[in-house]
Amino acid sequence: MLVSELKPLDEIVGYLREGEKVFLLACGGCAEVCGTGGEEAILKLRPALERAGHRLTGALVLPFLCNKALVGFRLARRGEEVEGADAVVVASCGVGVQSVAQVLDKPVYPAANTITMGGLQGVWPSEERCARCGDCLLAYTGGICPHTVCPKGLLHGPCGGSQRGECELEPGRPCGWQRIYDRLASLGRLDLLERYRPPQDSQKGLDVPLSRRKAPFWALEYLEEEG
Amino acid sequence: MRLRERLERGEFVITCEATPPKGTHVRPALEAVARLARYVHAFNVTDLQSSVLRMSSWALCALIKEEGYEPVLQLTCRDRNRLALQADLLGAWALGIENVLALTGDYPTLGDHPGARPVFDLDSVQLIAAIQSLNSGRDLAGNELAGATGFLVGAVVNPGVEPLEPHLLKMKLKVKMGAKFFQTQAVYDPKTFLRFVREAEGLGVPILAGIIPLKSARMARFMNEHIAGVFVPEEVISEMERAKTREERVKRSIEICARIIRAVRPLCQGVHLMPMGWEEHVPAIMELAGL
Numbered sequence: 005m006l007v008s009e010l011k012p013l014d015e016i017v018g019y020l021r022e023g024e025k026v027f028l029l030a031c032g033g034c035a036e037v038c039g040t041g042g043e044e045a046i047l048k049l050r051p052a053l054e055r056a057g058h059r060l061t062g063a064l065v066l067p068f069l070c071n072k073a074l075v076g077f078r079l080a081r082r083g084e085e086v087e088g089a090d091a092v093v094v095a096s097c098g099v100g101v102q103s104v105a106q107v108l109d110k111p112v113y114p115a116a117n118t119i120t121m122g123g124l125q126g127v128w129p130s131e132e133r134c135a136r137c138g139d140c141l142l143a144y145t146g147g148i149c150p151h152t153v154c155p156k157g158l159l160h161g162p163c164g165g166s167q168r169g170e171c172e173l174e175p176g177r178p179c180g181w182q183r184i185y186d187r188l189a190s191l192g193r194l195d196l197l198e199r200y201r202p203p204q205d206s207q208k209g210l211d212v213p214l215s216r217r218k219a220p221f222w223a224l225e226y227l228e229e230e231g
Numbered sequence: 232m233r234l235r236e237r238l239e240r241g242e243f244v245i246t247c248e249a250t251p252p253k254g255t256h257v258r259p260a261l262e263a264v265a266r267l268a269r270y271v272h273a274f275n276v277t278d279l280q281s282s283v284l285r286m287s288s289w290a291l292c293a294l295i296k297e298e299g300y301e302p303v304l305q306l307t308c309r310d311r312n313r314l315a316l317q318a319d320l321l322g323a324w325a326l327g328i329e330n331v332l333a334l335t336g337d338y339p340t341l342g343d344h345p346g347a348r349p350v351f352d353l354d355s356v357q358l359i360a361a362i363q364s365l366n367s368g369r370d371l372a373g374n375e376l377a378g379a380t381g382f383l384v385g386a387v388v389n390p391g392v393e394p395l396e397p398h399l400l401k402m403k404l405k406v407k408m409g410a411k412f413f414q415t416q417a418v419y420d421p422k423t424f425l426r427f428v429r430e431a432e433g434l435g436v437p438i439l440a441g442i443i444p445l446k447s448a449r450m451a452r453f454m455n456e457h458i459a460g461v462f463v464p465e466e467v468i469s470e471m472e473r474a475k476t477r478e479e480r481v482k483r484s485i486e487i488c489a490r491i492i493r494a495v496r497p498l499c500q501g502v503h504l505m506p507m508g509w510e511e512h513v514p515a516i517m518e519l520a521g522l
């Protein structure tokens with residue numbers, strides 16, 4: 005179970021360039037239970053995107069976005085709706101966003117911040133991982149998580165140990181920042197790497213304070229404890 | 232003249248690495264610095280290079296300063312979070328240290344305490360931003376300081392790394408956030424270095440080319456294979472191979488270094504020497520290079 009919370013709507017809309025058409029994808033798994041996925045997310049995101057002048061080519065809830073094979077298969081069926089979009093906004097945990105980024109050659113933007121994992125994460129064994137940093141950066145990194153693909157969790161490009169696409173940590177391990185660079189280059193968005201990102205709030209990745217445990221998931225846990 | 236002024240005036244600058252002791256005996260390091268001071272404008276004191284435990288960089292910097300020489304504090308993001316980094320910077324400034332080189336840092340598993348927890352709370356770009364912030368009288372959280380720092384901030388870049396483009400973008404960001412000079416990884420192939428200099432020219436920051444004397448052909452091969460961005464051309468390796476005795480190897484190595492320095496001199500604003508235990512041969516290299 006990955007617990008996420010919706011990003012401020014302005015931040016999500018801010019990822020998009022003027023007039024870009026959007027396909028909206030929401031997770032019906034953990035994210036729905038947290039109130040960040042499912043129909044609820046679509047109901048919140050659709051008007052915000054439309055108000056900002058972005059036409060929706062389609063919207064879809066899939067049971068588990070971390071199931072990459074299912075995502076690829078179902079999106080392929082949506083043909084034009086997906087193809088006609090300039091970008092995809094994904095309401096799910098960081099793993100779901102990354103799995104969508106892997107199956108589509110389009111910019112993929114996160115609608116949520118992942119704050120903790122309360123148990124089983126993901127249902128499909130794949131490369132995509134989330135370190136629940138609580139301030140999802142996937143919009144800037146081509147849908148590849150800098151915290152999990154780079155052992156140093158760097159936010160501004162490769163360290164000096166990166167060579168021929170390999171990480172300094174061990175031979176054969178891909179340099180995460182080379183992957184991010186290549187992906188952004190193929191999306192024509194290298195401009196994103198010229199922006200400064202201030203240090204993140206590390207507390208978000210540690211234990212989650214009670215005040216932030218709003219999701220039904222937590223409520224359930226406490227009910228059980230009191231039981 | 233201070234490092235800052237030399238760089239600003241466009242003069243050719245020579246920096247050299249000084250390695251803190253593994254232990255508390257600082258005399259040998261300070262004596263090496265004193266012997267090289269005639270040739271070198273500032274001494275970069277390494278910060279647990281290759282993740283191997285040594286004395287703190289700021290401590291040797293302060294001692295070097297006390298002896299009347301100019302230190303550059305190397306500071307990595309590997310071992311300190313944003314609080315500790317800023318605290319050390321404030322302390323360094325109070326001790327009279329005026330230059331900082333901001334680095335990411337090697338991963339701990341490469342060193343002699345492979346189980347150490349990697350920190351990387353900031354990355355090198357954010358560290359540069361933090362130093363700028365202290366220079367402007369505020370900490371990273373925006374709180375006012377009783378006394379600002381006035382550091383000259385440098386950064387590193389690896390001119391031989393493949394592919395170069397992502398590193399150039401990062402270099403650009405470092406300049407944007409306040410890096411005022413760059414020191415590079417070791418250069419052995421002036422052609423590769425020239426290609427890098429052409430790409431980086433537009434940024435308008437002084438670049439100091441890295442120089443590491445080769446101790447043997449084996450060392451050259453090892454670096455080609457294991458050190459990111461280091462490329463020793465085959466001709467240079469066979470030059471080292473032809474030297475049969477230790478004496479000949481030293482002589483050859485000095486010649487190679489001097490040749491590289493002469494080749495890069497018109498292309499950049501200085502050299503950064505990393506003698507790796509061969510401090511005694513630095514004077515011969517400098518004499519032969521005409522510096």
Ligand code: SF4
Nearest residue numbers: 098134135137141149
């Ligand atoms: S940036 Fe990475 S760690 Fe942070 S929420 Fe997104 S996927 Fe998770």
Ligand code: SF4
Nearest residue numbers: 154162163171179180
């Ligand atoms: S080589 Fe790449 S993935 Fe490895 S630590 Fe450096 S930037 Fe991160």
